[in-house]
Structure formats: C-alpha cells, structure tokens
Amino acid sequence: MKTPAIPSFVPEHLNNVTNATILKIVYKNPGISRNEIARISGYSSATITRIIESLLKEDMVEEKGHRSLPKGRPRKSLFFKGHNKYAIGIDLGTTYIRGVLANLEMDVYKEIEVVTEAHKSPEYVFDKVCDVVEKLRNTTLVDNTKIMGVGLAIAGIVNTSTGIVEYSPAFNWRNINARELLSKKIGLPHLFDNVSRVMAFGELKFGKGEEYNDFIMINVGFGIGAGIVLNKKLFYGTDGMAGEFGHIPVCGDGLEKCTCGKNTCLTAYASGEAIAKRAVRKIKSGKKSKLVDLCEGNFQAIDAKMVAEAYSMNDSVAIETFRESTEYLGSSIAGLVNVFNPQAIFIGGGVSLNGPAFWNNMEKSVNSHVFNHRSTKLNLLPATYLDKAAIYGSVGLILDEVINFKLPGKQKKDS
C-alpha cells in the first residue's frame, strides 16, 4: 500500500514516525537509493533528503559507494547501520539461562550459560539473569555504551504491556512482575516475551523465516509451545495466549501429567521431559533397553538426548518411545497446518536436535495426518538457529525497537 505524500515540512512530533518509516524501508531494502525510497514511501525528494540527513547524523544509516545503473547517473546506496550497535539476548529456560552479546547484524561477541535453578524463588532466578546481563555488558570487546537494550525469552504466558509473567507452569510461577525484578538491577532498556514467540520473531528477523509471510515456529524442549507469524507479524490472540500449543489436548494414554496438571496435554506426551519419562516407564514395566547401561542405573539421568542415542543403537524401547511421542507431536502439527495453512513450519528447541529419531518419525506423522488436497509439500524445517533460536530472537526484540525508533531513550517502557 502506498503511503500518501506529505509536505516537506514535518511537525516535530511526527519526526520519529517518519524517520522510523524511512529507516524500516532502508532496513528491508539494503542498498536502496534515495530515489527508490521516495518512490516506495510516497514522500517528496526534499523530505527524503531531510530524513536521510537526520538518520545519517543519528548514525542509524550509512551511505556507501556508487552503484552503477544500466542507465542514468550512478547513485549512492543506503544501509541500516547495525554493526556498531549492540544488544544482549537472554533465553531464560528452566534448565539454563543462556545469554549473548551481539550487534544488530547478529554477529556474536560473547556468550554465557549458567544453570537456572528454577526450583528457587523468582527473585533468585531474576537476580541470576541480571548477573548474566552484567557479565555480558562488562566487556572491552565492543563499545558498551552502544548496548541498546536487553531482550529476554521467558517460558510462560507473558503480558508484554504490564511486564508480568501471568502463568508459567514450567517455572511454577503465577503473576510474577518480571519487569520490576529486572528494573531493579538492569540499567538498560529491556523487553521480553514468551519464548516460542521470541523464537518465531528471531526466525522472521534473522533466519529463513524472512522468506515467508505466514509460518509457525514450534518449540520442542522441556515444554512445547508455538509462535505464530501471520503476514510477517506475531499473532498474540485476545489475551496473549496464542501459541500455547503444548497444552492442546491429545487422545493419549494419560500416563504422564503436563506441568499444568492435566494429563491430556501434548506436552505430557511429546516434550523432552515426556520422552524421558515414557522411556523410563517402559523400562520399569520390564522391557529390556540399552538405556539402563547408558544411564548407569540412574534413571533420573535419562533425557531425550540419551533416548535418541539409544535409538541410534537400534534400542527397541527408544524406537517405541520416539515413534509414540513424534506421532502425538506430528498429528498435532498436522492440526495446526490444517487450521492455519502456513507456508512453513519451523521446529526448534532441544528435542529437535535429536536427528533422525525425531525428524524421520515426526515428518512421517505430519504427512500422514495433514489434510492436503493439492499434495503440495509442506515446508517442515529446522529452526535456522536451532537451540539458539530464542537468544537470537531476544536480540531481534531490541533490533525491532531500534528500527521503530523507540530506542535509544525513546521507548515508553523501562529505561
């Protein structure tokens, strides 16, 4: 849709809006010329000149070289200047807190991983998050005055307006004021969202998701969730609960309980934790398995990765476990495909790293359940950044604020 032309003079209060509009055009079209921007935006050449000068002055864009055209005069090319601005991305998982310091072009300078200790209080966990941020910030690798903010991915239902984690079965949290806990110690702007949504956002900003308008990111880790992207935007639903894919009911055997307490949720059948529990249950029922040797008799040490290792050794318990769990997952994904008709499904999270044990079975299950009268091949793809999708997406949260001219110092939230 073409933006209507506006006069060369733009009132001060509209400056950020128009600057953000032009900055977004430059970001989406690296190497674009001023004339092309004028054509796309519908703004006059004089307005574009003024805005570009302002963006150059604010160090948001750079103008490079001369690009020869088949006809006419050579032109200069404009680029978003993300390489000298930085963000800290944090994936707050129930097992590990992972963090990176990266520039806004996703070159990573520093990485930290610490154990979460999720059983301790929310205050303790968020203190740990703040420590990780401080360690990442305390560096001579980059100009740390140019760290624009901190993005976080949190497992749970996150209200992005209030900054409250309303419910997180994985952490056993209800109504935790994450913004307040973070504001006490992080002296940088910070933003957070549900982990699966952040993963989808990262895929959209930095990954293969850029190629698609509509896609769904499925996160299969300790729990299961989904981030839905429709027309290149995250879909939140009325109460921000869209994507709670792990809690859709499946017709299973009801042997394990979900973290939310129900025994009908997909998470209870197909998450990393469920895979481990279901394998242990089979062994305890008397089935022979190489897992007994692999875990050296300590069943608590069994995780999805170990079950996948046993799978590669042709272990019958591991084969049965993965076949069952991926059947639950695959049939549920087929349901999503039938409802949303997306261009692609991306799958990330720790369980998706388990090679053929996961992918072969899951693809088979999806394809056998999906309703597809055209027989077109569904793009069922691994998340571009695999188990780091959430951290990269967290950096993407800050990138988005910068491109929308809400950072630095202009956003309404914490600073």
Ligand SMILES: [Zn+2]
């Ligand atoms: Zn549940």
